[in-house]
Amino acid sequence: MRNKFKYLTITVSLLFVFCSGFGQEYFGIGINGFASQGYLRSTENNYLGKSKDGSFEFNEVGINFQKNLTENLRVGLQLFARDLGSQGNDEVIIDWALLDYKWRSFLNVRVGKIKLPIGLYNEERDIDLLRTSILLPQSVYNEPQREVLSALEGMSLYGSFDMKKFGSIDYNILVGSISTNPEAPFIKDPYLSNVDSAASLATSGLSAVPGFVDVNSLTGNSKVDVNHLIVLQLVYNTPLEGFKIGGSYYETDLEFSGDFALVTNFTNPADPSGTSIISSISKISFFNEITLRSGVVSMEYIWKDLTLSAEAMLQAWWVENIRRDNEVAGFYLSASYQFNDKFAFGAYYSVLYEDLGNKDGSNLVALGRNDFEGFQKDFAITGRYDVNEYLVIKAEVHIINGTADVSYVDNLVNPLKEDWVLFALKTTISF
Amino acid sequence: MMNIKLKNLYIVCILMLGCFISATSQEVILIAHKDIGFDTIKSKDVKYIFLGKIRKLKGVKINPVTIKSGDVHDRFLDLYIKRNSRQYSKFWKKILFTGKGKPPKSFKTEAELIKYVASTPGAIGYISKLDKAEGVIQLKAKD
Numbered sequence: 001m002r003n004k005f006k007y008l009t010i011t012v013s014l015l016f017v018f019c020s021g022f023g024q025e026y027f028g029i030g031i032n033g034f035a036s037q038g039y040l041r042s043t044e045n046n047y048l049g050k051s052k053d054g055s056f057e058f059n060e061v062g063i064n065f066q067k068n069l070t071e072n073l074r075v076g077l078q079l080f081a082r083d084l085g086s087q088g089n090d091e092v093i094i095d096w097a098l099l100d101y102k103w104r105s106f107l108n109v110r111v112g113k114i115k116l117p118i119g120l121y122n123e124e125r126d127i128d129l130l131r132t133s134i135l136l137p138q139s140v141y142n143e144p145q146r147e148v149l150s151a152l153e154g155m156s157l158y159g160s161f162d163m164k165k166f167g168s169i170d171y172n173i174l175v176g177s178i179s180t181n182p183e184a185p186f187i188k189d190p191y192l193s194n195v196d197s198a199a200s201l202a203t204s205g206l207s208a209v210p211g212f213v214d215v216n217s218l219t220g221n222s223k224v225d226v227n228h229l230i231v232l233q234l235v236y237n238t239p240l241e242g243f244k245i246g247g248s249y250y251e252t253d254l255e256f257s258g259d260f261a262l263v264t265n266f267t268n269p270a271d272p273s274g275t276s277i278i279s280s281i282s283k284i285s286f287f288n289e290i291t292l293r294s295g296v297v298s299m300e301y302i303w304k305d306l307t308l309s310a311e312a313m314l315q316a317w318w319v320e321n322i323r324r325d326n327e328v329a330g331f332y333l334s335a336s337y338q339f340n341d342k343f344a345f346g347a348y349y350s351v352l353y354e355d356l357g358n359k360d361g362s363n364l365v366a367l368g369r370n371d372f373e374g375f376q377k378d379f380a381i382t383g384r385y386d387v388n389e390y391l392v393i394k395a396e397v398h399i400i401n402g403t404a405d406v407s408y409v410d411n412l413v414n415p416l417k418e419d420w421v422l423f424a425l426k427t428t429i430s431f
Numbered sequence: 432m433m434n435i436k437l438k439n440l441y442i443v444c445i446l447m448l449g450c451f452i453s454a455t456s457q458e459v460i461l462i463a464h465k466d467i468g469f470d471t472i473k474s475k476d477v478k479y480i481f482l483g484k485i486r487k488l489k490g491v492k493i494n495p496v497t498i499k500s501g502d503v504h505d506r507f508l509d510l511y512i513k514r515n516s517r518q519y520s521k522f523w524k525k526i527l528f529t530g531k532g533k534p535p536k537s538f539k540t541e542a543e544l545i546k547y548v549a550s551t552p553g554a555i556g557y558i559s560k561l562d563k564a565e566g567v568i569q570l571k572a573k574d
Binding site for chain 1: 475479484485486492513514515517518520521524525527528529530531532533
């Protein structure tokens with residue numbers, strides 16, 4: 001798969017070198033692409049990879065092909081690969097691939113693999129050159145969920161209603177399903193956390209039993225099946241030029257299943273030396289039905305070279321088997337200003353709560369976790385420099401309090417720290 | 432004496448401003464293929480056409496075309512689209528890279544654009560001078 005990524009990178013680079021302008025068209029097929037490379041380093045806590053030591057595992061490459069088959073029918077496909085710590089690993093995927101039939105401005109249809117319009121920026125999150133910041137606010141655009149909530153396979157109805165002097169309304173309705181990668185941290189992290197919890201529980205339960213030595217875990221398989229996904233988005237373009245408000249909602253049923261084994265070791269009572277061990281293996285399977293409902297409300301105002309935006313997100317999880325619910329919530333405020341053709345500056349403040357009913361994380365202490373794992377407050381500032389039409393360089397600093405979005409797996413060795421700073425650099429070429 | 436000089440300067444400034452406004456308002460001329468079937472167009476429709484929201488107007492399939500860069504392009508975007516060239520380019524890159532469509536065909540020179548509009552039914556574009564625009568008609572924009 002690494003080789004495929006290499007070929008994709010070489011193809012994009014060669015096309016970039018030979019392109020004289022933005023995009024190229026051969027036999028009516030438009031070809032466009034982008035490639036970016038970033039660097040992450042944090043003072044504490046590994047975030048989105050092994051950032052404490054500095055991580056270059058932060059890149060994106062994409063190339064797309066589009067052709068108008070008839071006046072109303074268009075076909076297109078984008079190949080994409082990315083790496084962000086344990087996410088993506090430069091595996092080449094079909095980012096989107098669709099047939100788009102435009103009938104009227106108020107009613108059109110797409111079928112295939114379609115990007116998800118969640119919030120204002122989810123569809124464009126792979127394309128670094130479209131925004132000032134390097135990382136989108138994680139309270140609404142969570143990176144570990146990105147592999148799952150990027151695109152669906154199904155169909156979409158969309159269009160726009162002109163309301164004359166009252167502005168216009170854009171709508172988008174999508175129905176379909178999602179193919180998930182069991183190695184994605186969104187799936188793998190909770191699985192490994194469950195395995196560790198089961199091993200700890202067994203250890204504490206057996207510790208008083210004479211001859212008990214320890215419990216080891218053997219990982220097995222895990223997967224998430226998305227039965228269906230429905231996404232609705234409405235955006236109201238107000239009569240005030242550049243000001244829009246919107247709302248998106250999605251609902252999905254997931255099946256989270258897997259298995260693992262626990263190896264329990266006792267000393268052999270028949271062996272007086274105590275050196276021989278008797279082991280028993282217990283294979284454990286689990287199956288959870290999960291309902292996820294989420295909504296995002298959004299606002300964006302573009303006035304000349306100033307862009308202001310704010311969004312708030314609520315994500316409600318319901319786990320059927322244990323009849324337990326949880327509400328994750330977050331919001332951000334963002335401002336970006338383009339000083340001239342070359343330089344832009346941006347800043348945002350983003351807040352994420354892992355459990356809306358326990359914003360200070362105090363309930364986590366009883367579970368042996370830190371209270372600051374219940375929230376993450378992130379103040380970020382970014383400088384963007386457009387070298388020319390094709391090349392962008394960015395630098396960003398995040399001052400962070402809390403670790404709600406920090407990966408359990410990436411921080412097994414070192415204890416989490418509440419206050420930390422993340423530095424990010426990124427450069428992108430596009431054609 | 433000073434008052435007279437100031438008054439003269441004021442008049443000169445007003446005249447220059449008047450010339451400037453007159454010049455800039457004439458900088459953008461909307462043109463279309465000669466068989467397009469109408470010669471006036473609402474400013475709002477121009478905006479929707481060049482943002483890809485409208486594909487047909489008065490029963491005619493519209494094919495918008497742009498100039499890659501330059502004063503006439505900037506002026507057109509400012510007058511009709513209410514965005515600058517960077518914002519307009521970003522708007523279409525978003526459409527392009529998210530699978531939602533293709534941007535209008537663009538040309539380096541006005542001569543190339545005129546030639547395309549003249550030979551393509553439904554084509555609409557903009558230029559700075561009508562002098563050498565053969566085979567096209569001028570569209571008058573109204574609010």
